[in-house]
Amino acid sequence: MSLKNNKQIKQKIIPQQNKSVLSVSKNLQNQWVWLSIGVILLTTFALYFKTLKFDFLIWDDNIYIHENERIRNLNWENIKLMFSEFYFGNYHPLSTLTYAIEYKLVGESAYLYHINNIIFHLFNTLLVFVLIRKISPKNTIVAFITAAFFAIHPMHIESVAWVSERKDVLYTFFFLLSLIFYTNFLKSEKLKYLIFASVFFLLSCLSKSAAVILPIVMLLFDYYFNRKLSWKIVVEKIPLFAISLAFGIAAMYSQKAAMPDIQVISTYDRVFIISNSLLEYISKAFVPINLSALYPYPSQLGITLPTIYYLSAFFVGLVTLFVWYSRKWGKDVVFGFLFFLITIILVLQIVTVGNATMADRYTYIPYIGIFFIVGKLFEYVSSKKNQFYKNGVLSLLAFGFMIFVALSNARIDTWKNDEALFSDIIKKHPQNPLAYNNRGCYYLKIAQAESNDNTSKRQMYFEKSFQDFNKLIEIDKGYSNSFHNRGISRFFLKDYTNAIKDYNVEILNNPKDEKAYFDRGNAKNSNQDYAGAIKDFDKTIEMNSRTEGVYFNRGNAKKDLNDFVGALKDYDKAIEIKPTIKAYNNRSMIKCMLKDYVGAIADYDKMIQLDPRDTTTIKNRKVLKALID
Numbered sequence: 001m002s003l004k005n006n007k008q009i010k011q012k013i014i015p016q017q018n019k020s021v022l023s024v025s026k027n028l029q030n031q032w033v034w035l036s037i038g039v040i041l042l043t044t045f046a047l048y049f050k051t052l053k054f055d056f057l058i059w060d061d062n063i064y065i066h067e068n069e070r071i072r073n074l075n076w077e078n079i080k081l082m083f084s085e086f087y088f089g090n091y092h093p094l095s096t097l098t099y100a101i102e103y104k105l106v107g108e109s110a111y112l113y114h115i116n117n118i119i120f121h122l123f124n125t126l127l128v129f130v131l132i133r134k135i136s137p138k139n140t141i142v143a144f145i146t147a148a149f150f151a152i153h154p155m156h157i158e159s160v161a162w163v164s165e166r167k168d169v170l171y172t173f174f175f176l177l178s179l180i181f182y183t184n185f186l187k188s189e190k191l192k193y194l195i196f197a198s199v200f201f202l203l204s205c206l207s208k209s210a211a212v213i214l215p216i217v218m219l220l221f222d223y224y225f226n227r228k229l230s231w232k233i234v235v236e237k238i239p240l241f242a243i244s245l246a247f248g249i250a251a252m253y254s255q256k257a258a259m260p261d262i263q264v265i266s267t268y269d270r271v272f273i274i275s276n277s278l279l280e281y282i283s284k285a286f287v288p289i290n291l292s293a294l295y296p297y298p299s300q301l302g303i304t305l306p307t308i309y310y311l312s313a314f315f316v317g318l319v320t321l322f323v324w325y326s327r328k329w330g331k332d333v334v335f336g337f338l339f340f341l342i343t344i345i346l347v348l349q350i351v352t353v354g355n356a357t358m359a360d361r362y363t364y365i366p367y368i369g370i371f372f373i374v375g376k377l378f379e380y381v382s383s384k385k386n387q388f389y390k391n392g393v394l395s396l397l398a399f400g401f402m403i404f405v406a407l408s409n410a411r412i413d414t415w416k417n418d419e420a421l422f423s424d425i426i427k428k429h430p431q432n433p434l435a436y437n438n439r440g441c442y443y444l445k446i447a448q449a450e451s452n453d454n455t456s457k458r459q460m461y462f463e464k465s466f467q468d469f470n471k472l473i474e475i476d477k478g479y480s481n482s483f484h485n486r487g488i489s490r491f492f493l494k495d496y497t498n499a500i501k502d503y504n505v506e507i508l509n510n511p512k513d514e515k516a517y518f519d520r521g522n523a524k525n526s527n528q529d530y531a532g533a534i535k536d537f538d539k540t541i542e543m544n545s546r547t548e549g550v551y552f553n554r555g556n557a558k559k560d561l562n563d564f565v566g567a568l569k570d571y572d573k574a575i576e577i578k579p580t581i582k583a584y585n586n587r588s589m590i591k592c593m594l595k596d597y598v599g600a601i602a603d604y605d606k607m608i609q610l611d612p613r614d615t616t617t618i619k620n621r622k623v624l625k626a627l628i629d
Helices: 003-053 061-066 076-084 093-106 110-135 140-152 154-161 163-188 191-207 209-224 231-236 238-258 267-286 307-329 332-347 367-382 387-415 418-428 433-449 455-475 482-492 496-509 514-526 530-542 548-560 564-577 581-593 597-610 615-628
Strands: 356-358
Touching: 003 110, 003 140, 003 154, 003 387, 061 093, 061 163, 076 093, 093 110, 093 163, 093 191, 110 140, 110 154, 110 163, 110 367, 140 154, 140 367, 140 387, 154 163, 154 387, 163 191, 163 209, 191 209, 191 238, 209 238, 209 332, 231 238, 267 307, 267 332, 267 356, 267 367, 307 332, 332 367, 367 387, 387 418, 418 433, 433 455, 433 482, 455 482, 482 496, 482 514, 496 514, 514 530, 514 548, 530 548, 548 564, 548 581, 564 581, 581 597, 597 615
Parallel strands: none
Antiparallel strands: none
16 A cells, blocks of 8 residues: 555544544533533422422412412313403413412412422523523533522522412513524524414413513514614514513503502602612622512602612612623623613512512522623633633632522521511511511411410410511501401400400491401400490491301300390301301200200201211200100
C-alpha cells in the first residue's frame, strides 16, 4: 500500500473518531443535565412532602372546599355552573373542576389536594427548564439555574402549600406550555404550534385570570428572537388578544366585590406604594426574609408614608436605568426584567384590589425572569477564561441554593394550620385585624370540634378565640362580623348576657344578618328568656332561613314555655327538613307529655333505625310499650 493511500485512510478514520467522541460527549452532557434536573425535582418533592399532613385553612380553603356546593357532585349541572358563573368574586372553572375530581376521590381529606399542588409545581419546574433551554440553547446551565431557583424559592411556598392556590400552579402549567409551543412556532413558523399555544393559553385563562397577560409576553419573545414588528406579528395574535380581552373583562366584573369600599388611595401615595412593592419583590428574590402571608397597607395612608416608600421610587429608578444601560451587552437583562415586570404588573395595585400591597404568590411566574438573568450572569462569567471567577460564582449560586432550601423548609411550617399562619402574621403585623379574626375563628372551630368530655381543652380554645376577637374589636370596631364572632365565643363561655350585647351590636350594624338573630335567640334561650328567643327565631325564619336547627331550637324554647303543641309543630318541621336523632328524641318527649304514646314509640323506632346501637332508646321503648300494653 502506498503512502498516499495511508493518508487517505487516516483522513477517513479521523473524522469518524471525532464524530464518535462528540456523540459520547453529548450523551454525557445530556445524562448530566437530566441527572441534575432529577436531583432538583427530588429535593423539591422532599421539601414539600410535609405539606401532605397539613390542614385546610379557614382562609379561602373553607370557601373553595368546605362550602363549595359545586364540587360536591361531579355532574354536568355543577360543571356547567363552574364554567358559566362567577364564584366569590373569581372565575377559574378549571381549578374548581380539579377540586371536584379530588372531592369525588377523597372528600375533604386534605392530602390529595396538597399532593396535586406539589405535582403541578414539579411539572412547572420541568417546564421552566424546557422553556429556558429553548430560548437559550447554547448553555444548558442557564435553564438549570432558572429551574432550580424556581423550584425551591421561599416566595413560591404560598402558591404550593396553600390548597386555595391551585389556580396558581395550574394556570402556570398551561402558561408555560403555551410559551413553549410559541417558541417552537418562532423557530419553525409552523401554524400548528401557534394553534397549540392558543389552546394552552385558553386553558391557562380558565385556570386563573392572571394569564391574560400572556400575549404581551409573546411580544416580548418576538423582541428576544429578533422579529421585526409587522402586520404579520399583529394579525397572528388577534385571536390571543381576543381571548385576553374577554377574560380580562370577566375578571373586572367578577372582582368588583373584592374592591375595598373605604380604601381610598391618592395617586401620589399610590406611586410610592407601587414603587415599594416592586422594590420588595426584586429584593426578596435575592434576600427572601421577613416573608408574610399578608402585607397590609401602611397605616399612614393619606399622611406621610414611611421613608422607605419614598426611597423605593429612587431605587426603582436606578434599577430601570441599569436595565436600559444593559442593552449594550445584549438583550438578556432587558428580556428577563421585562418578563418579570409584564407578568407582575397586574398585581402591583395600580388598581386597588383587596387589602394588601403585595403577596408572595404573585411572584410565581414573574421570578422566572429574575432567575433567567442570574443564569445569564453565570453564562457570561463562564465564557471568560478566568476559572477563578467561574468557580466563585458557581460556589455562590450553590450556597444560595442551599440557603433558600433551608429558608423554605422553615417557612413551609407556617402554612401547616391557621394558628401557625395567622400567628406569624400577627408577629410581623401586630395591628392587623384580619389575622386576629381568622385565628379567632380557627380557635372556635377547634373548640367546637373537641370532644365534650375534654372540657378543659374546649374552655382553653374558647378563651383564646375570645381574646383574639376582643383584640380585633380593640383595633377595628367596624371589622365585619367582629361582634358576632365575639358573641359566639362568649356564648360558649356561658357569658350569655354579654353575648347578647355583642349580637345586639352586630344586628344594629347589619340588620339583615340572619345568623346573628339565630345566635342571639340561642343566647336568650340559654339565658332563660324563652319569649325573646322565640322572637329571634321567628325573625330568622322570616328572613328565609329554612334550616332544621332554627325550627328545632324554637321548638325547645316553646317546650320550656309549656307550649307543647307549638313545640310539636316545630319538631315536625325540623324532621321534615332533616331527620335527626335529637329531633325525634325531643318530639317523643312532647308526645309522651301529650299522652300520644303510640306516636312516641314510632319516634323511638326512627331513632333506633338511625342508630341501632342506641341501647337507651331501646330500653325506653320497652318501658313505654309495657305501660300501654
